[in-house]
Amino acid sequence: MTEARKPRVATVSLAGCFGCHMAVLDIDERMIALMGRVEFDRSPLTDIKTFTQRCDIGIIEGGCCNEENVHTLIDFRKNCDVLIALGQCAIMGGLPAMRNAIMHSREPLRECLEEAYISGPYLRNATRLIPNDPVLPLILDKVYPCSDIVDIDVQIPGCAPSGDIIFSTLVALLDGKFKGFARETLRFD
Amino acid sequence: MATETKVKSPPDAEIMAICDRFGSDHHRMLDILLAVQEERRCITPSTMDTIAAVVGVTRIAVEGVASFYSFLSLAPKGRVTIRLCDDIVDRFSGLDAVVAAFEAELGIRMGETSADQAFSLEFTPCIGMCDQAPAAMINDVVATKLTAERATAIARALKQGMSPAEALVADHDVLSPYQRVRALVDNNIRQSGEVLLGQVPEDAGLRAAAAMAPSAIIDAVEASGLRGCGGAGFTTGRKWRFAAAAPSDRRFVICNADEGEPGTFKDRVILTERADLVFEGMTIAARAAGAREGILYLRGEYLYLREHLEAVLAARRARGVLGANFDIRIQMGAGAYICGEEGALISSCEGLPGEPKTRPPFPVTRGYLGFPTVVNNVETFAHVARILDRGAAWFHAMGTEKSHGTKLFSISGDCARPGVYELPYGLTLRELLSLAGAENAAAVQVGGPSGTMVGRDSFDRRLTFDDLATGGAVIVFSARRNILEIVDYYMSFFVHESCGYCTPCRVGNVFLKKAIEKFRKGQANDDDIAYLKDLSATIIETSRCGLGQTSPNPVLSSLQNFPLIYAALTKPTQDGVKATFDIQSAISGARDIAKRRSYIFDKDFSK
Numbered sequence: 001m002t003e004a005r006k007p008r009v010a011t012v013s014l015a016g017c018f019g020c021h022m023a024v025l026d027i028d029e030r031m032i033a034l035m036g037r038v039e040f041d042r043s044p045l046t047d048i049k050t051f052t053q054r055c056d057i058g059i060i061e062g063g064c065c066n067e068e069n070v071h072t073l074i075d076f077r078k079n080c081d082v083l084i085a086l087g088q089c090a091i092m093g094g095l096p097a098m099r100n101a102i103m104h105s106r107e108p109l110r111e112c113l114e115e116a117y118i119s120g121p122y123l124r125n126a127t128r129l130i131p132n133d134p135v136l137p138l139i140l141d142k143v144y145p146c147s148d149i150v151d152i153d154v155q156i157p158g159c160a161p162s163g164d165i166i167f168s169t170l171v172a173l174l175d176g177k178f179k180g181f182a183r184e185t186l187r188f189d
Numbered sequence: 190m191a192t193e194t195k196v197k198s199p200p201d202a203e204i205m206a207i208c209d210r211f212g213s214d215h216h217r218m219l220d221i222l223l224a225v226q227e228e229r230r231c232i233t234p235s236t237m238d239t240i241a242a243v244v245g246v247t248r249i250a251v252e253g254v255a256s257f258y259s260f261l262s263l264a265p266k267g268r269v270t271i272r273l274c275d276d277i278v279d280r281f282s283g284l285d286a287v288v289a290a291f292e293a294e295l296g297i298r299m300g301e302t303s304a305d306q307a308f309s310l311e312f313t314p315c316i317g318m319c320d321q322a323p324a325a326m327i328n329d330v331v332a333t334k335l336t337a338e339r340a341t342a343i344a345r346a347l348k349q350g351m352s353p354a355e356a357l358v359a360d361h362d363v364l365s366p367y368q369r370v371r372a373l374v375d376n377n378i379r380q381s382g383e384v385l386l387g388q389v390p391e392d393a394g395l396r397a398a399a400a401m402a403p404s405a406i407i408d409a410v411e412a413s414g415l416r417g418c419g420g421a422g423f424t425t426g427r428k429w430r431f432a433a434a435a436p437s438d439r440r441f442v443i444c445n446a447d448e449g450e451p452g453t454f455k456d457r458v459i460l461t462e463r464a465d466l467v468f469e470g471m472t473i474a475a476r477a478a479g480a481r482e483g484i485l486y487l488r489g490e491y492l493y494l495r496e497h498l499e500a501v502l503a504a505r506r507a508r509g510v511l512g513a514n515f516d517i518r519i520q521m522g523a524g525a526y527i528c529g530e531e532g533a534l535i536s537s538c539e540g541l542p543g544e545p546k547t548r549p550p551f552p553v554t555r556g557y558l559g560f561p562t563v564v565n566n567v568e569t570f571a572h573v574a575r576i577l578d579r580g581a582a583w584f585h586a587m588g589t590e591k592s593h594g595t596k597l598f599s600i601s602g603d604c605a606r607p608g609v610y611e612l613p614y615g616l617t618l619r620e621l622l623s624l625a626g627a628e629n630a631a632a633v634q635v636g637g638p639s640g641t642m643v644g645r646d647s648f649d650r651r652l653t654f655d656d657l658a659t660g661g662a663v664i665v666f667s668a669r670r671n672i673l674e675i676v677d678y679y680m681s682f683f684v685h686e687s688c689g690y691c692t693p694c695r696v697g698n699v700f701l702k703k704a705i706e707k708f709r710k711g712q713a714n715d716d717d718i719a720y721l722k723d724l725s726a727t728i729i730e731t732s733r734c735g736l737g738q739t740s741p742n743p744v745l746s747s748l749q750n751f752p753l754i755y756a757a758l759t760k761p762t763q764d765g766v767k768a769t770f771d772i773q774s775a776i777s778g779a780r781d782i783a784k785r786r787s788y789i790f791d792k793d794f795s796k
Contacts, residue, residue, distance in 0.1 A: 067776050071789050077765045109778040130782065138779040138787050144770070151765040 007056040007174060010080060011043040014069040015096045015143060016062025019160040020087040021045070024059075026163025034167070037174055051079045057173060059084045060152075063093040064144045068137035077150040082173065085152045086166070088159040090145070097143040109141055154178070157186065201239045203228065208243040215244045216558065218254050218540030222261050223521055230306075231265040257542035257688075258523035259313065260489045267302045267309035269347050271295075272326040276315040276451050277678045278601050278664060279323040283336065287323050290337040294344035308347070313524060314682055315451035316490040319601030319664070320377045320608050327353040329492045331373050366497040367461075373493055376458050377608030380624065382595040384575050384584070385463055385568070386611045392465075392510055394577035398473040401577075403433060406477040410573060412581035414593030419445055419529070419566035420636065420660030421735075422592075425573070428563060431553035432478040435561035440480035442471050442515075443557060443564045445534055447488040449526040450637035451682060452662030455597035456567040458609045460487075460494050463571050464501040468517060470570030473577055475515040478563050483517040486534050489524045526686035530734050531564045533688065544688050545734035568597055568661075588614035592653040600625045602634075602665035618657060619648040627665040632672060632751070637662035638679035639739035642672075642746040672754050676743045677705045683740040694737030697728040701744055708758050712769040715759055721748060 013021055021044060027034065041055050042048045058080030064070050077083055088094040102108040113130045117123065146152050156169055165185065172178035207224045211217035221240060225232055232255045241248040255261050273279075273288060292298055295308045302309040318324035321333035330353045332343060346356035354361045358372040381387045398406050411426025432440060444467060448456040459467060471483050487495060498519060505511035525543045527533045532546035535557050556562025565573075572594060576584045584594045592614035598621060601607045605626025612621070622630050634642050635652070636659035643650065643657070650657045666675060680702035689695045704721055707713045725741030732738050748755060760768040772790050780787065 067772065067779075067787055067789050070770075070772055070775075074766055083765075107778065110782055113782065132783050132785075134785070134788065136783075137789065138776045138783060140775040141778050142775075144775075149767055149770045151762055151767070 006037065006039045008041045008053065009038045009043070009057045009059065009170075010041045010051065010055040010076065011045065011059040012061065012072055012076060013044060014060060014062035014072060014090070014146075015065035016087065016089045016094070018044075018061070020061035020090075023087075023158075023160035023163055024166055027167040028163065030163075030167050034170065038170075051075070055080045057082050057084065057170070059086050060090045060146055061086050062089045063096060063146060064140060064149055065096050066137040066139045070140070070144075070149060073146055073149055082153045083146075083150065084154045084156060084169075085146045086156050087161055088157065090152075091147070091155045091157060093143045093145045094159065097145075100142040109139065113139075201236065204236055204239045205243055208240060213244045214540075215246045215250075216538075216540045218244070218246075218251065219258070219523060219537060220521070220540075222251075222255055222258075223523060226261050226266075230268065230270075231262050233263075253542050254540065258489075258525050260524035265302065265306060267307050269307065269328055269353060270309040270311070270326075272311050272313040272316070273299070274314070274316040274318060274322065274324045274326075275312040276319060276322070277675055278315075278319040278452065280678070281602070281666075281670065282322040284323045286337040287325075287335045287340045290340035291344055294341050294348070313490070314526065314685065315449070315453075317448055317454040317457050317488075318374065319452050319454060320599065321375055322601070326490060326492075327357070329495075330354050330357055331490075331493050332357055333374055366500045370461055370494060370497045374457070374461070376461060378458060378462070378611075379600075379606050379608040380610040380612060382597075382611030382613070383587070384595045384611065385459065385466070385571050385597065386609075389463065389466055389575070390578065392469055392508075394466075394574035395469045395472055395510060397577045398476055403477045403479060406473060406577065407433060409581045410477070410576060413576045413584040414581075414588075414591075415569065415572055415576060415584065416592065416654060417566055418568035418572065418596065418660065420450065420639075420658070422654040422658060425565060425569055428553055428565070429474060429477050431551070432480075432561045432563045435554045437561050439482075439560045440478050441557045441560055441562040442474045442478065442480045442483040443534065443538065443562055444471055444483070444485045444517075444567055444570055445529065445531070445564055446491065446567050447486055447522050447529040447534055448491070448567070449488060449529045449686075450639065450660055450662055451679075452601055452634065452637045452664040453599050453660055454601075455599045455609050455661040457491060457494070458599075459567050459571055459597070460491070460498060464498055465505070466571040466574045467567050468502065468505055468511065468570075470565075470573035471517060472511060472515055473573055474563050474565065474570065478561070480563065481515055483515060484520050484538055484557070485517055486520045486522060486528070486538060488522045488528070492521065495519060495521065525688075526682075527688045527734075527736055530736060532734065534564065535562065542688070544690050545736075547733070566660075589651070589653050591655055596652070596659075597661055598652070598659070598663050599661045600627070600663045600665065603627065603630065603667035603670070604665045614653050615651050617649050617651055618643070618663075621652065621663065622648065622665065625663075625665070629667050630665045631668035632666040632670070632675075634662070634664040634666070634675070634743075635659045637664070638682055638743050639735070640742065640746075642675075642743060642750060644750045647750065672747055672751050673705060673709050673758070676747050677702065677709060679743040680705055680740075683736065687736060687740070691731070691733045691737065693728045693731040694733070694740065697724060697732075697737070698740050700724055701728070701741060705744065707769070708755060711758055711760065712771065713755075713759050714762055714767060714769050718748070718755060718759065721745075 040046045042051050058076040085091045099112045102112050105111045117125055117130045208221055211220050237248055237251040241251045297303045297310055299310050318333050323335045324333045343356050407426050407429045415425045416422040446456055520538050522528050528537045528543040530545050533543040537543040552562045552564055587594050595611050595613050598610045635657045683698045687694045721744055725745050728741050729738050776787055
């Protein structure tokens, strides 16, 4: 007797603050019901670092600020049937995208890094160097929303989205009944 | 008044004298600031303090005006300011070489002022010389048909201490104002029609109007079918009727000579050759609407016409046809396209930043200083004078069913005979193009950037208010031109000229331009076409005035008439990964800073 295959879910945090992953935990005791229906694959919640097999749902927190984010996002697109952009950073770039506002400069990226590591008023950086360890991924010219790089199937807005909306969206997707969000759930506060 | 308000710096007698010249009236703020700009070549904070104290407004009100207009500057400008017209037609006519010549000879780059404060070099949008591009404003005169050699020669003459007028026109001081205008700028009248550019008797319309009751004048203008020639096409007679009916003891007639739509220069020619006719029409309008005061709002770019127009006004006053019951003053603009919009023009005349007013109330009921005001285009007033002379039926018989009379078309771009053509409404675009020697046209921008861009399949459409409407501009592009470069330029024009009052226009046009840039770089996908349409619809729907309501037109009309160009430049998404995202260009800056390759995306060929 073989048990029916459980849908697999993978999650990742790119250029985000992990707040959206915390919001996933906000579904509280409903997590038990969810765990009964799905299997978590690659995710910070399971500490699995790479895909063990193809997944049904991929949940992305954060936009792309460096090359590793891009690489991971494309990996998710290749390994997941449905890709969810969870929260403002994944959808629009969010807070990290504030650096995109450095526009009137010949080298906006250098200006940004110099302010962050060398010339900023409250810095203690004895080396006076921009960090450049080989393990550090190269940073992108600006912060990109996920939809600039891959097709995104579902966007769950919010900063962070509530546990309720995350849970109800996942359940609707699992039941094949997701039809978008009701108008009253999309609001500014 | 000056003693009541705090003056931070010692009172400046010269500035106070300038304020005094305009009666220290805050409604004349633009004139005061233009005079200060001319005298001091910049408007400093202490000057603003003085002006604010003398005319009795807040300092920020002065700064609001000073910072709004591009011909007023808060930083010092050179004694000679050279403003090169960077319209798309000038760019396609060799602007680059002219820029390089000026930069080399003067030793400064565009946007800079020389260390000795002798010269400033800058770009300005269309100055109404598209038929003789590339062109430049040099202080109060205009240099046309520039080449690298001519630019170098002019710059040398200026460096030797010649005045701009001396450098451009031989023995200019013995010429009359009219002759000086003619020596600077060609009229390029290619086709004279029956109404305006043919033989015109002096003041015949005014004599006829003087014998008619005001209501009879309005009846005649309405019966002629005359519609506003500035572009919107509102029935002139109805406008006058509203203004005459609005209860008030003071009314105004304003002539809109802020011909800012890129590619339009027919008012320039009318003001040069038929200025009397325009003032005659204004005087008739004043009689019809019951106005005693008139303003000609002349765009700052046409400053070179001012002396000539003042001379015409003086001659009319001397002849007794102006001044007794009705007089006209000239209000100079200061380089703001938005002031061609009726409400913004009135704001500008009132000494305010050129921001449109909320409508209704319309100017015919509450216009200049809150009084009923008739605002019409230069060409409209000139037509009125002819209608009163020859009769409404004569005018009504020309043109088509809903577009009567003749129209002045200003044609520029890739054609053999650029210039002004006076033709009855209703001819096809193809007929007009063949007159201008533009049989090889691939795209035509009818009505300027806020109009429509059409391709060869539309050349049989008719130039009327109901088909292809235009305020006069017809810009021809041959197959050598890049359509998206043109669209991109027009969007940058609207970004520059948006007054910034409402967000959809101020921000939306920037986003539209960025989206077009994506197409030009080959980074657009199918979603971006939907985005262009969606964003355009939002800007049109939610903008407050005509600028925002028409600014997406270059995008929308090129999308409609040249869909293949957009289709050819979009890249489809493959396997869910967008082909339009280019990782190599995204990491190239960081690669330069880190001075190493990407360990993820760059292959290591050493292994």
